[in-house]
Amino acid sequence: MLYDRFGRPVTNLRISLTQECNYRCFFCHREGQRFLAKNELTPEEIERLVRIASRLGIRKVKLTGGEPTVREDIIEIVRRIKPYVIDLSMTTNGSRLKELAKPLAKAGLDRVNVSLHSLKPEVYKRITGVGGLEVVLEGIEEAVKYLSPVKLNMTVMKGLNDGEIWDMVNFAAKTGTILQLIELEAPREMTETPFFRKYFYPLKPVEEKLEKLAVETRERRMHRRKKYFIPTEYGIAEVEVVRAMHNTVFCANCTRLRVTSNGKFKTCLLRNNDLIDFVSTMRKGASDNEIVEIFKKAVLMREPYWK
Ligand SMILES: Nc1nc2c(ncn2[C@@H]2O[C@H](COP(=O)(O)OP(=O)(O)OP(=O)(O)O)[C@@H](O)[C@H]2O)c(=O)[nH]1
Numbered sequence: 001m002l003y004d005r006f007g008r009p010v011t012n013l014r015i016s017l018t019q020e021c022n023y024r025c026f027f028c029h030r031e032g033q034r035f036l037a038k039n040e041l042t043p044e045e046i047e048r049l050v051r052i053a054s055r056l057g058i059r060k061v062k063l064t065g066g067e068p069t070v071r072e073d074i075i076e077i078v079r080r081i082k083p084y085v086i087d088l089s090m091t092t093n094g095s096r097l098k099e100l101a102k103p104l105a106k107a108g109l110d111r112v113n114v115s116l117h118s119l120k121p122e123v124y125k126r127i128t129g130v131g132g133l134e135v136v137l138e139g140i141e142e143a144v145k146y147l148s149p150v151k152l153n154m155t156v157m158k159g160l161n162d163g164e165i166w167d168m169v170n171f172a173a174k175t176g177t178i179l180q181l182i183e184l185e186a187p188r189e190m191t192e193t194p195f196f197r198k199y200f201y202p203l204k205p206v207e208e209k210l211e212k213l214a215v216e217t218r219e220r221r222m223h224r225r226k227k228y229f230i231p232t233e234y235g236i237a238e239v240e241v242v243r244a245m246h247n248t249v250f251c252a253n254c255t256r257l258r259v260t261s262n263g264k265f266k267t268c269l270l271r272n273n274d275l276i277d278f279v280s281t282m283r284k285g286a287s288d289n290e291i292v293e294i295f296k297k298a299v300l301m302r303e304p305y306w307k
């Protein structure tokens with residue numbers, strides 16, 4: 001197991017497979033990547049990286065984007081890396097889940113997180129820039145059959161979807177999914193922008209209400225996020241709250257290292273000076289041990305963002 005200078009173990013890799021996306025969500029953080037040249041990692045390179053990571057005790061991998069399912073070789077990637085991974089998940093906008101849920105599960109994907117910021121077609125379109133809510137709902141229905149758990153990611157934004165939180169709680173119970181309520185987040189220097197001020201919707205009061213209503217509460221190791229079990233007319237809804245802004249506990253319990261789609265380690269979502277290239281070395285014929293050294297260097301550069 002690798003530990004950083006703050007005693008935080010690195011147990012997860014978040015691999016961005018591409019910067020491309022078929023949506024245009026106006027608040028998109030693109031996993032903290034900015035203006036990268038395409039140069040995407042190949043399935044072989046991703047497999048090699050994950051195999052080396054497993055030697056270092058990293059057995060949880062999340063595939064992200066952009067939108068990971070726009071890669072035509074997504075099934076191959078999942079199939080190649082599953083042998084090294086205990087918990088293999090993906091975060092997706094859900095637009096291709098209807099046709100991909102079953103083959104992805106067959107290839108070895110364990111679970112999926114689907115962005116679902118609204119149940120109203122017009123609001124969904126305003127947020128994603130493209131619409132297509134119906135297809136995503138069908139994709140979620142299909143995903144529940146083959147992947148477990150299916151989580152719904154709802155980024156809550158003032159004046160847009162903040163009135164839909166409780167509808168979404170019911171929807172999660174009804175569909176047997178887990179709801180993640182996500183507070184809008186941004187690097188320090190952007191928190192005073194008109195954009196952020198306009199849409200930031202603090203989830204603390206919502207969390208206090210969930211706390212009161214919950215029949216049970218659990219705490220996850222990662223980020224010490226709380227999970228609430230809320231009774232609804234459809235049964236119990238599981239609700240997680242992701243509140244990263246100014247949250248020192250969240251960062252103190254951050255156990256993930258990011259990998260950019262063009263082959264660099266990225267130590268934190270919100271930093272922009274933290275990239276360590278590994279793919280150039282890999283492409284020059286480096287040994288596994290040389291890649292391990294780059295891994296260690298990246299882990300030693302990790303620092304909690306809010307502290
Ligand atoms: N600041 C920060 N925010 C994160 C981090 N991980 C996830 N988030 C936020 O949580 C949102 C949802 O993340 P997902 O990709 O669905 O994954 P997750 O919920 O973190 O992971 P699992 O619950 O294990 O599936 C992201 O869009 C971010 O806004 C992190 O390490 N740091």
Ligand code: SF4
Pocket residue numbers: 021022023024025027028029030065066067092093115128
């Ligand atoms: S679906 Fe995800 S990657 Fe695509 S634009 Fe929206 S937030 Fe960004």
Ligand code: SF4
Pocket residue numbers: 223244250251252254267268269270271303304305306
């Ligand atoms: S250090 Fe904090 S802000 Fe950075 S990735 Fe980890 S949890 Fe997110």
